[in-house]
Amino acid sequence: MSGSTLGKLFCVTNFGESHGPAIGAVVDGCPPGLALCEADIQLELDRRRPGTSRHVTQRQEADQVEILSGVYQGLTTGTPIALLIRNTDARSKDYSAIADTFRPGHADYTYWRKFGERDPRGGGRSSARLTAPSVAAGAIAKKWLAQTHGIVIRGYMSQLGPIAIPFESWDEVANNPFYAPSAAIVPELEAFMDQLRRDGDSIGARIEVVAENPPAGWGEPLYDRLDADIAHVMMGLNAVKGVSIGAGFDCITQRGSEHGDEITPQGFLSNNAGGVLGGISSGQAITVSVAIKPTSSIRIERQSINRAGDPVVVQTLGRHDPCVGIRATPIVEALLAIVLMDHALRFRAQCGTNGPAAAPL
């Protein structure tokens, strides 16, 4: 029950620190026979990579992945797939000043309370850099889900601080550094971020992620419901403070006669459920929303304490993302893929490859 492992049948064990020799993951449980090469994974890593626009951290990391095991002659063998990413642009001296103090809103303090020892360089294990192994593992899940079930997993930013981003088209998402589904809004986002950097501050964001075309029947009645496992993986992502499925918090004010999605022989008439009923997928698109807090590493001076408990003023000058939400879209896609693949395997363990039911929808 390694606390650093995600999934019960498609198992992703994450290791590494931001400025250590390397980061990576071991992916166990992938079915044999999946065509897989490093380029499949690199594609997704490159979407998450830092230093690709002025709005994100300027750390330059190639994030080059090496497959160490589990693939032979271009096919997965059913054995653990170890993925290695070397850290190359670690400037640890940037962090020496804060090794002894705790950034407000940061894991500095809690790691120290839990472990005593910690690697402070670049945030050590609490760095958002550790999302790269999740993205790498998720690339495998994404490919398997697409090939075996035709599932498409896509995300976008729906809000940047005060700016709501209208959904116009999936096609726009890849055309801007924000993963915004609207071209028209991009200048406003850029202006907002430019001012924010001048202020030395950071901002929150909201990301939506959708899995289209899932089969019905994935998930356990309780406690390992599909939505529960989605919430687990999303809230487990750095900086996430809220997760919702389907109508989410809007369900509070809905009546049952509005919220319950009616069914016809042609399909569901709405999707307030977000594709999950009673913890099990309904076959509708699975829709998830996450709230991402503003980064705690900011230039603005803040009150804190040091290890001795004395008051100090903290100001963080290293290379940081002023909005971690900007690079979050490929990560939440990867996390959703991991959960879905895990439940795909759990489904066929209990119900067989084809499941028990002949169903009208």
Next chain:
Amino acid sequence: MSGSTLGKLFCVTNFGESHGPAIGAVVDGCPPGLALCEADIQLELDRRRPGTSRHVTQRQEADQVEILSGVYQGLTTGTPIALLIRNTDARSKDYSAIADTFRPGHADYTYWRKFGERDPRGGGRSSARLTAPSVAAGAIAKKWLAQTHGIVIRGYMSQLGPIAIPFESWDEVANNPFYAPSAAIVPELEAFMDQLRRDGDSIGARIEVVAENPPAGWGEPLYDRLDADIAHVMMGLNAVKGVSIGAGFDCITQRGSEHGDEITPQGFLSNNAGGVLGGISSGQAITVSVAIKPTSSIRIERQSINRAGDPVVVQTLGRHDPCVGIRATPIVEALLAIVLMDHALRFRAQCGTNGPAAAPL
């Protein structure tokens, strides 16, 4: 990796169906030496019990718990504690009409797609009745957390449909059937519910739960963060569509200079984090919010299909909660207790009973 088990060291395995012979839980991993009797558990079950006001289901269940194992001479022995609750007021005939159709917004459809076979009586395993074993197990966790760490876990309803409920006092919560922390609002809540029942409709709600006085250091960096496991257990509760910690979705519009909780030698100056930083408890109160959807079993007629895929009109006439949120408060308290106890044990596995750090706060 039983899908029906919650927790990794404090393990709660849930069993049963709404109208089967019995429901219950096996709690494994409880430390030895805890004073425990059936009354400790009954106290919490009675808070969740149906039939106690006109605003909830009129099903009459004593929910009398029997401890079958793991306790000797009033003390836990460190072996599994089996908890049994017999079903007594099951009127299965109420459900015969809908055995072949699927209520919109209900697990009827997805269970059928997953399992083929299902027990339709009273919703079977998807019934909110299955929260009783969680409450029973949570009562053990609550007692242990209070005795060993002085932790107090309390919840309340903060919104009922359109009505926001102001927090006035913890003392009011037990004085009304809604778990509302305000006496003044109760007449408005009652009027709203009375009209809702006349309409044959249902409504959503929002519940807050707080754990006061937790130690710092509980939780794993990733993936089993304390907030991730809280999100898992909350989203795993029937009808929950959203979970947030601390500032929650409000963090989207916050700046880092506002969100990050400053620290002084006297303690934190705010609690936007909700007591969790980097997945690990900070020692501040842990604050969680959940969105609960309106019940899908309503008297209003709705479009659906039957097993053959033909269109049908569904109307649900059994005894149902028009707002499952009303009885949810003791349940979310219990779930939070289970997660915290699990992480308490995980902490001492890795870091020892007292942990590694001497800390200023």
Next chain:
Amino acid sequence: MSGSTLGKLFCVTNFGESHGPAIGAVVDGCPPGLALCEADIQLELDRRRPGTSRHVTQRQEADQVEILSGVYQGLTTGTPIALLIRNTDARSKDYSAIADTFRPGHADYTYWRKFGERDPRGGGRSSARLTAPSVAAGAIAKKWLAQTHGIVIRGYMSQLGPIAIPFESWDEVANNPFYAPSAAIVPELEAFMDQLRRDGDSIGARIEVVAENPPAGWGEPLYDRLDADIAHVMMGLNAVKGVSIGAGFDCITQRGSEHGDEITPQGFLSNNAGGVLGGISSGQAITVSVAIKPTSSIRIERQSINRAGDPVVVQTLGRHDPCVGIRATPIVEALLAIVLMDHALRFRAQCGTNGPAAAPL
């Protein structure tokens, strides 16, 4: 990761103490659609039941099982199957004399060292009575394995103390209280046991168990090899001190040219492997052997200490099995069934219902 749970996909959680209100198990992960009733389970429990011959404990327990959940209209629903067995013939006063002392060779001492608190009545949780829930759960696995794969699991006693029991016929096994596969040897076994009881002593035994007709491909390369999981479950049975597969300890003196089972288009020419190669089933019969120690509860006086550390003389007068091996055969069958079913489900999770390979054998 409940320590009281066996299996990762077919999960058996065991609870209870020998003289508590009840013992039982929750079986999670059983596929839906299996025809199952209490009689299916009772059949196996009756084979393990005490008091059925003069050679075993005279405790009279009906061991009547009640299915509390997970079965509807005679079919499993895919949800947890809770199995309950009430304790009825507990004579706790028999044990009062030894509550404060430790029987040599018994768990009395180690439970006290671990838990402080323990239920001493009838050995509490360390009693062989707790094998009944395993047998009940194993009955479900046996039925599923037989129906879905035609697997037959059978065991027998191959040695009782100094007496080697020749294998003559499976048909004889059910004809004597020893599960001996030879009619001719039974008088010698009976005479040996009668003398042993007069001596107030106990004796060891060896049990063989065979699973015929398993498919090839079950098991993980490492660490959860099929043989590893078989060893785990067998060594986890009360009183077992040794486990072997196939040639077992005889492999020490074998040469590779003798041990390695040659293969022909018609099949394997021998079965030194015991049906497992590289941790994965080969399709040959799986053959397991276990060594069971003599009971520690004997009438002969022995040196020990009490809780205060003072020397005492211990003599055990309750109703005990002078050879727990005699009733062990249905138990080891059940345990093997549980492991095989778990790996059957794990196989289809990773490789699909039919697996990837078209194979010549």
Next chain:
Amino acid sequence: MSGSTLGKLFCVTNFGESHGPAIGAVVDGCPPGLALCEADIQLELDRRRPGTSRHVTQRQEADQVEILSGVYQGLTTGTPIALLIRNTDARSKDYSAIADTFRPGHADYTYWRKFGERDPRGGGRSSARLTAPSVAAGAIAKKWLAQTHGIVIRGYMSQLGPIAIPFESWDEVANNPFYAPSAAIVPELEAFMDQLRRDGDSIGARIEVVAENPPAGWGEPLYDRLDADIAHVMMGLNAVKGVSIGAGFDCITQRGSEHGDEITPQGFLSNNAGGVLGGISSGQAITVSVAIKPTSSIRIERQSINRAGDPVVVQTLGRHDPCVGIRATPIVEALLAIVLMDHALRFRAQCGTNGPAAAPL
């Protein structure tokens, strides 16, 4: 529940294939603050390394370990420790001839039946080379057990084929390539092995491993008994066909009055239990014995089939150990260390660092 992970709290996830880019392990759950460097691990890897005498495989592998994470400034940080060992002397052309056939007694056949795809080079994942990560992880456990509890784990060869090796002294074990605890027997062992190599055959062996000075109280009543988990890890080692604890299979002919270890205020008078009673450590030395089969890769010609099911003659000419038992001693030590450390952490999760009991022994 990755099948490639050992342990529930001290979790070792193994990856790699014999001739892939690298092998390794991720160790999760190690407490923070343990002094650890690569030399600590290299020491144990060098004991297992191939090519160090003429009696083992002549493959030359430096087996140089790199710590990728989880250690900062010479101390563990409580986060996952990733261990990497590059493969350097892989001569994959040696194996091309057998890619399509199945060595009798080898995992070739079963991997093919399970996965379809497999990496045949050097045995791929079924190679004994994959024990190196276990040894590396075990080195961490050994060091922690020694430092926190003064536990010493040592093993030796007690039998090589027909030659029983008397125990003379622990001091002799490191003085010969067999890990034999007797200097006098070494010439006989060498002569036997020299003849065996000339014959092109292989041979079995028996290894003993002892953990001295464990505390009482480690292990779960059922099913995760300490002895069960030891059996699991030992039978999970390549080529092991039998495992026993304490008196092992000799218990079959013992009477209870002989087997049950008497207790005095000065301690136990014997150790037939092998240090485990009722699945829980008694405080006596834990003694384990394993039977290791002869290697299946031999020069002698043997009957087999190919993928098409046609009969073939197989002869294996690569570099192989004629007795894998010779290098097994450091491996079984490592495996025992991993299990003990896992249960050490489980104990303190449930019972606290110091446990509940004040005990006379």
